[in-house]
Amino acid sequence: MEVARGLEGVLFTESRMCFIDGEAGKLYYYGIPIQELAERSTFEETTFLLLHGRLPNRDELESFQKDLARRRVLPDHLLDCFHHYPTSAHPMSFLRTAVSQLGMLDPTEGDISQEALYEKGLDLIAKFATIVAANKRLREGKEPLPPREDLSHAANFLYMASGVEPSKEQERLMDAALILHAEHGFNASTFTAIAAFSTETDLYSAITAAVASLKGPRHGGANEAVMRMIEEIGTPERAREWVQEKLAKKERIMGMGHRVYKAFDPRAGVLERLARRVAEAHGHSREYRILKIVEEEAGRVLNPRGIYPNVDFYSGVVYSDLGFGLEFFTPIFAVARISGWVGHLLEYQALDNRLLRPDARYIGELDAPYVPLEARA
Numbered sequence: 001m002e003v004a005r006g007l008e009g010v011l012f013t014e015s016r017m018c019f020i021d022g023e024a025g026k027l028y029y030y031g032i033p034i035q036e037l038a039e040r041s042t043f044e045e046t047t048f049l050l051l052h053g054r055l056p057n058r059d060e061l062e063s064f065q066k067d068l069a070r071r072r073v074l075p076d077h078l079l080d081c082f083h084h085y086p087t088s089a090h091p092m093s094f095l096r097t098a099v100s101q102l103g104m105l106d107p108t109e110g111d112i113s114q115e116a117l118y119e120k121g122l123d124l125i126a127k128f129a130t131i132v133a134a135n136k137r138l139r140e141g142k143e144p145l146p147p148r149e150d151l152s153h154a155a156n157f158l159y160m161a162s163g164v165e166p167s168k169e170q171e172r173l174m175d176a177a178l179i180l181h182a183e184h185g186f187n188a189s190t191f192t193a194i195a196a197f198s199t200e201t202d203l204y205s206a207i208t209a210a211v212a213s214l215k216g217p218r219h220g221g222a223n224e225a226v227m228r229m230i231e232e233i234g235t236p237e238r239a240r241e242w243v244q245e246k247l248a249k250k251e252r253i254m255g256m257g258h259r260v261y262k263a264f265d266p267r268a269g270v271l272e273r274l275a276r277r278v279a280e281a282h283g284h285s286r287e288y289r290i291l292k293i294v295e296e297e298a299g300r301v302l303n304p305r306g307i308y309p310n311v312d313f314y315s316g317v318v319y320s321d322l323g324f325g326l327e328f329f330t331p332i333f334a335v336a337r338i339s340g341w342v343g344h345l346l347e348y349q350a351l352d353n354r355l356l357r358p359d360a361r362y363i364g365e366l367d368a369p370y371v372p373l374e375a376r377a
């Protein structure tokens, strides 16, 4: 049997949730093009789509929004504990620990029936934003703010993070960013969640594992790495030379390349337009201009090899504009992706539910001698 390194091209289940046409640079959630959703939907509506496989009607959407809003409040015990988490911890470590702790606080943690999974999943979808916003406030030496039920998920997240009710434009930006990040097939963190869940562990454990996986700079952590790259480059004038030096040393340009896309990631296309808009309107033009030059200069070498900007390339410009520091970029990704994780666990359990257990070709010795400790060099 051939070894599929990195599990590339391996189909391990079936799914209706997401289709990625990597050659054409197209992405669909339940058949709906991502650009349509980013432009016209809300995070709540897209989450309903990912959990139910169809768009809600007006009444369903209204009651789903209310249900999510009611679930935003964190248990007092968790909020108390937040004051003892180290403020220096990376926000992804904070989130990972908070999810795990929510599991300990749930007396029915181990119930993984479809009904329980849906209920607990909705709870996590609602609470992720509250956890991340609380962490941001605590890092700034401020008290976390209680969520508001009268605001949308995107607006409430921005309100809890900053203490100020966002403008309609800011709410729309956040909604679009959350929709673009909500789902992406069998990426590393979703696969991690499914692999854990296939052992019949509980939802909190599977999601804690997924957060851990998203944190890595080859996956969700790349958005933070892109902003660090911008800071290292410093000025647009320095960008071309910086890229050439990096590529000459065979180092990677963060926010570029993808296992599935061999064309421009359609999400990066939408985010590029949003980043350009905020750059023009609010003066984040240094960051945006550096990225445009990196994209062009690196593209000369990398585009012919099918390496283009991915979703993590331009998102940071938008998040900065919304008032977030770079260490919160990956947590914002998680605030969105929790919907995809929960949707996939529900789907996998209903459709397949087989233990995930791949294999490797053995290339070691056989019948090696057991050398007693005293006789070893």
Ligand SMILES: CC(=O)SCCNC(=O)CCNC(=O)[C@H](O)C(C)(C)COP(=O)(O)OP(=O)(O)OC[C@H]1O[C@@H](n2cnc3c(N)ncnc32)[C@H](O)[C@@H]1OP(=O)(O)O
Binding pocket: 006, 187, 217, 218, 219, 220, 222, 251, 252, 253, 254, 255, 256, 257, 258, 259, 260, 302, 307, 310, 311, 312
């Ligand atoms: C939300 C997301 O997860 S999107 C991805 C976010 N990650 C990043 O932006 C990090 C930078 N990108 C990368 O590291 C890669 O493109 C990955 C990990 C995302 C996907 O890579 P894979 O499909 O596994 O390809 P692999 O790592 O095998 O690389 C193949 C070749 O392309 C090159 N390559 C891939 N990405 C890049 C890049 N960003 N810059 C320069 N070269 C690259 C590799 O060096 C390698 O070259 P080689 O064949 O000469 O050794």
Ligand SMILES: O=C([O-])CC(=O)C(=O)O
Binding pocket: 183, 184, 185, 186, 187, 188, 219, 258, 259, 260, 310, 311
């Ligand atoms: O699909 C992948 O491998 C990574 C990705 O873009 C995502 O998770 O959004």
